[in-house]
Amino acid sequence: METVQLRHYVLEPGRMADFLAWFPTLLPVREHFGFRVLFALAEHEHETFTWAVAHDGDEAEFLAVETAYKDSPERAKVFETFPDCIASLEIGFATPVV
Secondary structure: OEEEEEEEEEEOOOOHHHHHHHHHHOHHHHHHOOOEEEEEEEEOOOOEEEEEEEEEOOHHHHHHHHHHHHOOHHHHHHHHHOOOOEEEEEEEEEOOOO
8 A cells, every 4th residue: 555645835936946956855865764756846837846755554654654754853954954935835645546
């Protein structure tokens, strides 16, 4: 079983480049905790960024690992350079349709 979390961010105007420069630094930390990025898409015209991250197990297991990830010193280090440019976000679990 695999659980997929869909993450959609609206970025502050003019901050897409800052976010895209920072984002790759996050991926090794996510991967260290067993997460896999399925896709990451930047839509420049509307300054949005959408990505999906998966982890083996059910939603409860995903959330447990996500808590450990969020509390980790590795994540804290990466977020020392976060450009703080997300105006709004939507995060939820997604299931395949086709």
